[in-house]
Every structure is written in structure tokens, then in C-alpha cells.
Amino acid sequence: MASPRRNASHGEAARSDSSPTYTPATPRSRFAAEFSPEAFDEPGAGEAPSAKESVTATVRFRPLSSREIRQGEEIAWYADGETIVRSEHNPNIAYAYDRVFGPTTTTQQVYDVAAQHVVGGAMQGINGTIFAYGVTSSGKTHTMHGDQRSPGIIPLAVKDAFGIIQETLNREFLLRVSYLEIYNEVVNDLLNPAGKNLRIREDLQGTFVEGIKEEVVLSPTHVLSLIAAGEEHRHIGSTNFNLLSSRSHTIFTLTVESSPFCESNEGETVTFSQLNLIDLAGSESSRAETTGARRKEGSYINKSLLTLGTVISKLTDGKATHVPFRNSKLTRLLQSSLSGQGRVSLICTVTPASSNSEETHNTLKFAHRSKHIEIQALQNKIIDEKSLIKKYQSEIRQLREELEQLKRGIFTATPLKDVTEDNIILWKQKVILFLLSHLMLYGFVVFHFIYHA
Numbered sequence: 001m002a003s004p005r006r007n008a009s010h011g012e013a014a015r016s017d018s019s020p021t022y023t024p025a026t027p028r029s030r031f032a033a034e035f036s037p038e039a040f041d042e043p044g045a046g047e048a049p050s051a052k053e054s055v056t057a058t059v060r061f062r063p064l065s066s067r068e069i070r071q072g073e074e075i076a077w078y079a080d081g082e083t084i085v086r087s088e089h090n091p092n093i094a095y096a097y098d099r100v101f102g103p104t105t106t107t108q109q110v111y112d113v114a115a116q117h118v119v120g121g122a123m124q125g126i127n128g129t130i131f132a133y134g135v136t137s138s139g140k141t142h143t144m145h146g147d148q149r150s151p152g153i154i155p156l157a158v159k160d161a162f163g164i165i166q167e168t169l170n171r172e173f174l175l176r177v178s179y180l181e182i183y184n185e186v187v188n189d190l191l192n193p194a195g196k197n198l199r200i201r202e203d204l205q206g207t208f209v210e211g212i213k214e215e216v217v218l219s220p221t222h223v224l225s226l227i228a229a230g231e232e233h234r235h236i237g238s239t240n241f242n243l244l245s246s247r248s249h250t251i252f253t254l255t256v257e258s259s260p261f262c263e264s265n266e267g268e269t270v271t272f273s274q275l276n277l278i279d280l281a282g283s284e285s286s287r288a289e290t291t292g293a294r295r296k297e298g299s300y301i302n303k304s305l306l307t308l309g310t311v312i313s314k315l316t317d318g319k320a321t322h323v324p325f326r327n328s329k330l331t332r333l334l335q336s337s338l339s340g341q342g343r344v345s346l347i348c349t350v351t352p353a354s355s356n357s358e359e360t361h362n363t364l365k366f367a368h369r370s371k372h373i374e375i376q377a378l379q380n381k382i383i384d385e386k387s388l389i390k391k392y393q394s395e396i397r398q399l400r401e402e403l404e405q406l407k408r409g410i411f412t413a414t415p416l417k418d419v420t421e422d423n424i425i426l427w428k429q430k431v432i433l434f435l436l437s438h439l440m441l442y443g444f445v446v447f448h449f450i451y452h453a
């Protein structure tokens with residue numbers, strides 16, 4: 001087995017840029033935006049646009065699996081420093097990315113570089129999309145979902161989002177989630193087993209899935225339990241490359257609304273954004289010996305990933321007049337993310353194994369092309385009537401008033417002759433029951449009291 005060449009210096013990599021595929025890496029500081037409460041004062045949609053950003057493209061190597069080691073697999077591609085991937089067999093073939101993660105990198109390290117700025121942006125009203133792309137068994141689900149020992153980007157993002165809420169004392173947030181899969185070009189709701197074959201619609205704000213269930217969420221544990229329940233419905237199958245292969249693309253969406261925290265929120269603008277966390281199904285190798293249902297799934301997966309590739313090529317081409325977003329459900333749903341607004345992070349997962357060398361090369365070329373899509377990180381602001389947070393805030397105000405009236409009823413009413421100690425206790429219980437029923441009805445109220453009471 002050939003050993004990977006390790007930690008070659010950046011200078012070394014830069015000297016070999018005679019390769020036609022080499023382009024300089026993007027400095028990290030350009031995209032690693034820190035979260036700051038002042039960021040809410042940035043210009044919003046319709047105002048002066050912010051500087052163009054490009055898609056953050058990173059590559060994550062997984063280690064050789066024990067099966068691959070047993071089979072005597074050799075290393076075909078390796079991380080040459082922090083930003084270059086190089087071919088073991090042809091050192092002139094090298095690609096540069098925003099960051100390359102070697103096989104020992106933890107998902108937390110991947111998160112810090114490839115996801116944190118997108119999650120931070122979403123909490124400030126900037127749409128964000130993070131997706132894992134790669135061939136089957138390259139580590140997409142490991143990266144996006146992870147497990148107890150090594151939580152993936154999705155649980156880390158959820159934890160981060162709630163952490164940001166706790167640190168942002170001057171704003172109120174309302175979070176809701178939805179979770180869907182695209183299986184054989186059919187959109188299914190993973191949070192609602194009855195929600196099958198849902199339609200994709202369009203309005204002025206972009207594409208959306210009609211009738212998808214959205215749950216208001218109150219804590220990281222709440223979100224993770226919803227995801228776990230959703231996972232039960234996801235299509236997973238065994239292929240000869242992966243015992244637990246994802247046979248569908250999944251999109252987990254965290255919708256964030258926030259507004260300044262003050263007694264009367266009348267007239268305050270609400271920021272609104274969506275964070276899409278996507279675990280793509282793996283592109284199927286031509287060597288996969290699949291039959292029946294697996295083969296049908298594989299051809300749908302390959303077709304939609306091919307369309308994604310075409311869309312990305314057209315977007316980076318500059319001269320393309322037509323971008324075929326409508327050719328697959330996946331690209332239709334990603335249309336607004338890819339066509340200009342919000343932050344996008346593409347994490348390409350690859351195996352170093354020589355038996356996958358060809359497919360890995362395709363993934364590397366895809367990631368390299370994606371880096372050239374230009375996007376703008378605009379902050380979305382919405383008008384009051386459309387905002388769920390405004391609706392809940394006004395209900396809280398109304399509840400407060402009703403509570404005041406009830407209190408006044410108990411404590412200022414002239415004592416009647418037949419008012420006993422038992423009657424007063426009964427009245428108090430009624431007040432508590434009244435409050436509890438409203439609290440349960442609107443999780444947001446609980447949220448409000450936890451973070452701002």
C-alpha cells in the first residue's frame with residue numbers, strides 16, 4: 001500500500017501550479033464571519049447589497065475502512081497541507097479548496113470552518129445552505145448526522161443556534177423546523193408520515209413545499225428528538241458499498257425569525273431566514289451490482305446529482321442563458337440558495353481508496369467548479385403581517401392583559417357572604433389552568449419566558 005504524502009508545505013503546493021486545474025485557495029478570514037449582535041443592523045434585502053461571496057467549498061477525507069485495508073487498497077488522493085488535494089499517481093493533478101480536512105479531522109473541526117459562519121448568518125437573517133456531497137460510503141451521513149460519539153453538522157448547528165439565542169439578550173427568536181426527503185423524485189415529509197408526494201410550489205419568495213409540517217422548537221433536545229423520529233421514515237438500504245446507504249436526499253430546514261426585544265414590538269422589523277442542512281444520497285458507482293429497487297433508486301439518485309452538476313456548471317459558466325433548475329426536485333428546492341442569495345457551504349466527502357479514484361476525481365472537480373458560484377449574503381427582513389413571531393408576541397400581550405383582568409377580579413372584588421376559602425382556591429386553580437393551557441398551546445410563550453422573563 002502506498003503511503004499518503006503528508007504535510008507538504010504550502011510553498012511546495014503552490015510551486016506545482018503548472019497543473020491546469022490549480023487555483024489559489026480562498027483565505028479563511030474572508031468567509032469565517034463571527035456572530036455579532038450589531039450584525040442585525042446590516043443592510044437588508046432591497047438595500048445596498050453586501051459584497052459578493054463565493055460558495056465555501058471544503059473536502060473531507062475519511063480514513064480507509066477496515067474492509068478497504070483488508071482488500072489491500074492503495075491511497076489514490078491525499079490532503080497536501082490544509083488547502084490542496086493531490087493525486088498520488090500524478091502529482092501534477094492538484095486542486096485547491098477553502099479547506100481540506102485529513103482523515104483524522106473531527107466533525108467539530110469541520111463545523112468550525114465549514115458551517116459556523118453559515119449558522120451564525122442564518123441567526124442574523126441571512127439564508128444558509130450546507131450540503132454534503134460525495135459518492136456512496138464516502139462519509140456524508142457521518143458528517144451531517146454523526147452519532148453519539150461524534151455528533152454531525154446538524155446537531156452541532158442546532159446546539160449553536162440555541163447558544164446564540166441565549167447570548168443575544170436584546171432579541172426574541174422563534175425557531176421552527178421541517179424535515180423532508182426526496183426519494184425517487186418524490187418529496188415526502190419526514191415529520192409527518194401522512195405527508196407523501198408533496199408538491200413544490202413557487203411564490204415571490206422562492207420555492208416551497210406545499211403542506212409540509214413545521215414544528216415550533218424549544219430546545220436542542222426537542223429538535224434532535226424530531227430528527228430522530230424523522231429518520232425512522234427515511235429510505236435506507238443496503239448496497240454492496242454501504243450496509244446503511246441513504247437512498248434519498250434529505251433536507252432539514254431551520255426557519256429563524258427574530259425581532260428586537262421590547263415591551264411593544266409594534267412597527268419593529270422582523271428578520272427571517274432559512275438554514276437548509278442537506279444530506280445527499282451518494283452517487284452510484286457504475287460498478288455497483290444492483291438490481292430491482294436498488295437499481296431504480298440508484299438511477300434517480302444519479303439523475304438528480306447529474307442535474308445538480310449541470311446547474312452548477314451553468315451557474316459558473318457566466319454565458320449560460322438557461323439554468324435547468326426544474327429538471328429535478330433537488331435543484332428546484334435549492335434554486336434560491338444556488339441562484340444568488342445567502343451563504344452556501346459545500347462539504348465534499350471523499351475516500352482516499354484507489355478503487356474509488358475515478359469517482360473521487362469527479363467529486364473533486366464538482367467541488368472545484370462550485371467554488372466559482374457567486375452569491376450575496378443579504379439579510380432578509382419581512383413585513384409584520386407575515387411574521388409568526390409577531391402573531392405570538394401579540395398573543396402574549398393579550399394573555400398578559402387577560403391575566404391582569406383575572407388578578408383584579410380575584411383581589412379587588414368585594415367579598416361576598418358565601419365566598420369561602422375553598423372558592424378562592426378554586427379561582428386560583430382556574431387562573432393557573434387558564435395560563436397553562438395557553439402556555440402549552442404556544443410553545444413560543446414558553447420560549448419567551450425561558451429566555452427573557
Ligand SMILES: Nc1ncnc2c1ncn2[C@@H]1O[C@H](COP(=O)(O)OP(=O)(O)OP(=O)(O)O)[C@@H](O)[C@H]1O
Nearest residue numbers: 062135136137138139140141142242245246281282
Ligand atoms: N471521517 C470519518 N471518520 C471515520 N469513519 C467514517 C468517516 N466518514 C465515514 N466514516 C464511516 O464510513 C462508513 C460510511 O459512511 P456514511 O454512511 O456516512 O457514508 P455516506 O456517504 O453517507 O454513504 P451513502 O451515500 O451510501 O449513504 C460509515 O461506517 C461511517 O461511520
